[in-house]
Amino acid sequence: MASARTVIIAGAGIGGLTAALTLARAGFDVEIFEEEPVLDEIGAGLQLSPNASRVLLALGLGERLKPHVVAPSEVSIKSSAGKEIARIPLGDLAAQRYGAPYWVIHRADLQSVLIEAVRASPNIRLALNAQVNDFERAADGVKVQGWRDRTDFSDYEPTDGFAFETRGIALIGADGLGSIMRYLVSRSFRRPTGDGELIYSNRTAWRATVPRDAVSAEFREPVVHLWLGRKAHLVHYPIRDGAAINIVAITNFNRNNPEWSKIEGTLAQVLPHYPRADWSERAQKTLAASERWQRYQLFHRSPRRRWGLGPVTLLGDSAHLMLPYLAQGAAMAIEDAAVLADCLSKTPDEPEQALRRYEDERRPRTARVQRTARRNGLIYHLGGRAATARDFVLRRMSGEKLLTRFDWLYDWRPTPDTE
Numbered sequence: 001m002a003s004a005r006t007v008i009i010a011g012a013g014i015g016g017l018t019a020a021l022t023l024a025r026a027g028f029d030v031e032i033f034e035e036e037p038v039l040d041e042i043g044a045g046l047q048l049s050p051n052a053s054r055v056l057l058a059l060g061l062g063e064r065l066k067p068h069v070v071a072p073s074e075v076s077i078k079s080s081a082g083k084e085i086a087r088i089p090l091g092d093l094a095a096q097r098y099g100a101p102y103w104v105i106h107r108a109d110l111q112s113v114l115i116e117a118v119r120a121s122p123n124i125r126l127a128l129n130a131q132v133n134d135f136e137r138a139a140d141g142v143k144v145q146g147w148r149d150r151t152d153f154s155d156y157e158p159t160d161g162f163a164f165e166t167r168g169i170a171l172i173g174a175d176g177l178g179s180i181m182r183y184l185v186s187r188s189f190r191r192p193t194g195d196g197e198l199i200y201s202n203r204t205a206w207r208a209t210v211p212r213d214a215v216s217a218e219f220r221e222p223v224v225h226l227w228l229g230r231k232a233h234l235v236h237y238p239i240r241d242g243a244a245i246n247i248v249a250i251t252n253f254n255r256n257n258p259e260w261s262k263i264e265g266t267l268a269q270v271l272p273h274y275p276r277a278d279w280s281e282r283a284q285k286t287l288a289a290s291e292r293w294q295r296y297q298l299f300h301r302s303p304r305r306r307w308g309l310g311p312v313t314l315l316g317d318s319a320h321l322m323l324p325y326l327a328q329g330a331a332m333a334i335e336d337a338a339v340l341a342d343c344l345s346k347t348p349d350e351p352e353q354a355l356r357r358y359e360d361e362r363r364p365r366t367a368r369v370q371r372t373a374r375r376n377g378l379i380y381h382l383g384g385r386a387a388t389a390r391d392f393v394l395r396r397m398s399g400e401k402l403l404t405r406f407d408w409l410y411d412w413r414p415t416p417d418t419e
C-alpha cells in the first residue's frame with residue numbers, strides 16, 4: 001500500500017496535520033492516523049506568533065485563515081488591581097519586524113482550515129478512529145501497527161480482527177501529551193532518554209469562549225490582555241474576527257486528579273482564585289462572562305536528550321510538552337513540521353539521517369522555549385515585593401524594547417524560501 005516515499009504520522013492534532021501538509025508539499029505521500037473517531041472542534045483560543053504564522057502562510061493557508069483571525073495591536077500587561085504595567089506593541093510593528101503577523105485564532109478554526117487542506121491534498125490519507133500502538137524497524141523503513149474500527153477498512157487490509165499494519169520510510173509520533181509513541185521510542189533505547197513522567201505543575205487553566213458582548217466594550221478591541229496577580233493570572237483576547245472573546249484563567253491548584261480535566265468547571269470554582277481584595281472588578285466582571293469553564297490540569301516535561309531512533313521520531317507536545325506561559329506549544333509543533341519536511345526533502349533516500357538532523361535542529365530551541373515558559377509561569381504569579389520589583393522592571397522598558405526581547409522566538413525562519 002505504501003510508496004517508497006510514504007511518511008506515517010500518528011496523531012492529527014495541530015502538529016500532525018501541519019506536518020502532513022509540509023511533507024505533502026515537499027513531495028511525500030502521507031498516511032496520518034488519528035485515534036479519535038471525529039476531529040471534534042473543541043478547545044479555545046490560540047495565539048499564533050509570527051514564527052508559526054509564517055509557516056502557515058508558506059503553506060498557502062493565508063486566505064483561508066484570514067476570515068478567522070484577529071491581529072492584536074498589542075499585549076496590555078496589567079496588575080491584578082487593573083493598573084497597566086506595560087504594553088508590547090504587535091500589529092503592524094510585529095508584522096514588519098518579523099515579516100509575518102501575530103494572530104489569535106480559535107483552535108477549532110485553525111484545525112478546520114488544516115483539515116480542509118489535508119483532505120484536499122491527493123498525497124495525504126487521513127484515517128480516523130485509527131490508533132497507532134506499535135512499530136518495528138523494517139528493511140525498507142518502518143512497519144507500523146495499530147487498531148482501527150472494522151467499519152472503516154476501505155483502505156487497509158486488516159491483519160487480525162481490528163488490527164491494521166502499514167509501512168513507510170518514517171514514522172512521526174505527533175500524539176500529544178500522553179504520547180504512546182514517546183513511550184515506544186523510549187522502550188527502544190538502551191540508555192535512559194533523560195526524562196521521566198509527566199510533571200504536574202500544580203496549576204489549572206480554566207478556559208471559556210464567550211460572545212463579544214458578554215465583556216465590557218474596553219475588552220472587545222483587538223488587544224491581548226494579560227493580568228498578573230498573586231497565585232493567578234488571566235489572559236483574554238478577541239477571536240473569530242472579533243465576534244467572540246477567549247478567556248483563560250490560570251490558577252494555582254495542587255490537587256493532581258486525572259478526572260479534573262474531564263469535568264467542566266463553574267464560575268463559582270474560578271472566582272475564589274481572584275479575590276476582591278487583590279483583583280480589579282473589571283477582571284472579575286470579565287470572568288463572570290462565563291458560567292461554564294473547560295478545565296485543564298497543566299502538565300509539562302523536562303527537555304529530552306533524544307527524541308527518536310532509526311526511522312521514528314516525535315513532533316509537537318509528544319516531543320516537548322511545555323507550559324502555556326509563552327503561548328508556544330502549538331507554534332513549536334508548527335515549526336517542527338516545517339523543519340521535519342525540510343530535512344526529509346534534503347535527503348529523501350536517507351530518512352534516518354534526516355530525522356536525526358531534524359531532532360538536532362529542534363531540540364535546543366524547543367528546550368529553551370520549555371524553560372522560558374516555565375520561568376514565565378513563576379514570574380507571572382509573584383506576589384509582594386517580588387511582584388513590585390517585576391512591575392518596576394517592566395515599567396522602565398519601552399514597548400518596543402519589550403518586543404525585541406522576543407526576537408529570538410518570533411524572528412525564526414525554517415528555511416530561506418519561507419521568507
Ligand SMILES: Cc1cc2nc3c(=O)[nH]c(=O)nc-3n(C[C@H](O)[C@H](O)[C@H](O)COP(=O)(O)OP(=O)(O)OC[C@H]3O[C@@H](n4cnc5c(N)ncnc54)[C@H](O)[C@@H]3O)c2cc1C
Pocket residue numbers: 010011012013014015016033034035036045046047048130131132133174175176177179180181205207248296315316317318324327328329330331332333
Ligand atoms: C491553556 C492552554 C493554552 C494554550 N495556548 C497556546 C497558545 O496560545 N499558543 C500556542 O502555540 N500553544 C498553546 N497551547 C499549547 C497547544 O495547545 C499544544 O501545544 C498543541 O495543541 C499541541 O499539538 P500536538 O499536535 O502536538 O498535540 P495534540 O493537539 O494533543 O494532538 C495529538 C493528537 O494525537 C491523537 N493521538 C493520541 N494518541 C494516538 C495514537 N496512539 N494513535 C493515533 N492518534 C493518537 C490525539 O487524539 C490528538 O488528536 C496551549 C495549551 C494550553 C493547555
